[in-house]
Amino acid sequence: MKKQLASLNIYSPGKTAEEIRTELNLESEMMKLSSNENVYGPSPAVEQTLQAAIQNIHEYPDAAGSDLKQALSKFYQVPAEAVLLGAGLDEVIQMLSRAILKPGDEIVTGEQTFVQYSHHAVIEDCTIVTAPLVDGKFDLEALADKVNDNTALVWLCNPNNPTGHYFSEEELTLFLNKVGNIPVVLDEAYAEYVTAEDYPHSMKLREQFDNIIILRTFSKAYGLASLRIGYAISSDEWTDLWHRVKLPFNVTTLSLKAAEAALADQAYLQRTVRQNATERARYYASDFKHHLLPSETNFVFIQTDDVARLNDYLLRRGIIARPVPGGIRLTIGTADQNDVIIEVLERYFKEEV
Ligand SMILES: Cc1ncc(COP(=O)(O)O)c(C=O)c1O
Structure with missing residues (x-):
């Protein structure tokens, strides 16, 4: 064991x-x-879609989730190859950890944040390095000081769970310029709810910083928590890597179809x-x-x-x-x-x- x-x-x-x-x-x-x-x-369109999709539950789902990836690609103006689908962000976080972390590596994250980042770091036998939050948000200056040659992965939760506060695009850009090419995850599970104007435009920043991995989910604002579907958007090259650890049929047909219907009803x-x-x-x-x-x-x-x-x-x-x-x-x-x-x-x- x-x-x-x-x-x-x-x-x-x-x-x-x-x-x-x-x-x-x-x-x-x-x-x-x-x-x-x-x-x-969720959107009422989801129920109708599920009723139609239930006719085909004896067949395996589309392992590539192509239709949903195309829809996300169009929605965010990113290549479909940059999208990884998972059974909720929980599974995405597991896949990223599994693909990147080696025993002895360090992860850097906030002291009070979503527990799954640390959970998988422990499973992969890594050390967890944290900096305290300030007023419930990630202290990016303090975190940049913690990044060193042993850092394999940085986890930023924005807005943060459980505190709800966020950091701005300016703070994030400064941080990304300081830390260089280390993979930096932006867990934006609650992004759709944000109304602050200086919240990072992460999909745009991705064009400038190819080391960011953006996480979004259908569990929160899209109202599909029970169907377990979330996704990561990163560089095409890295996304290829995550797919190497992905289980073949990790997202069900009903989840794929429901997510497409929910995304379409903006x-x-x-x-x-x-x-x-x-x-x-x-x-x-x-x-x-x-x-x-x-x-x-x-x-x-x-x-x-x-x-x-x-x-x-x-x-x-x-x-x-x-x-x-x-x-x-x-x-x-x-x-x-x-x-x-x-x-x-x-x-x-x-x-x-
Ligand atoms: C910040 C954050 N990330 C990821 C998740 C996991 O979401 P899911 O697996 O439902 O997509 C949650 C769920 O509460 C969360 O709060």
């Missing part, structure tokens, strides 16, 4: 809404806002993204706004010294959020959900004073 597996935790999805409801003896419906799913669901995507931004603004207009880190995503990070107490308070009022070190990560709900949640949080912080 790989000795390093002994130190790894098995991913724990937490209790289901029903389990929590029974345990706490609650009568009301629970609001599951712990996984940053799209509370509005009007729906823009509507839900706008709705999210409107609802997000309500949190920043609340009485507890000074407890929030800035967010460009579909979640907010509520800072608190007593995470367990706030989490319990929310659970008892039917709100399932994600407790993490230093705070609670809460997916922004629908308008009706937020009416309840904002009131609950205002009461909590008033009682706390």
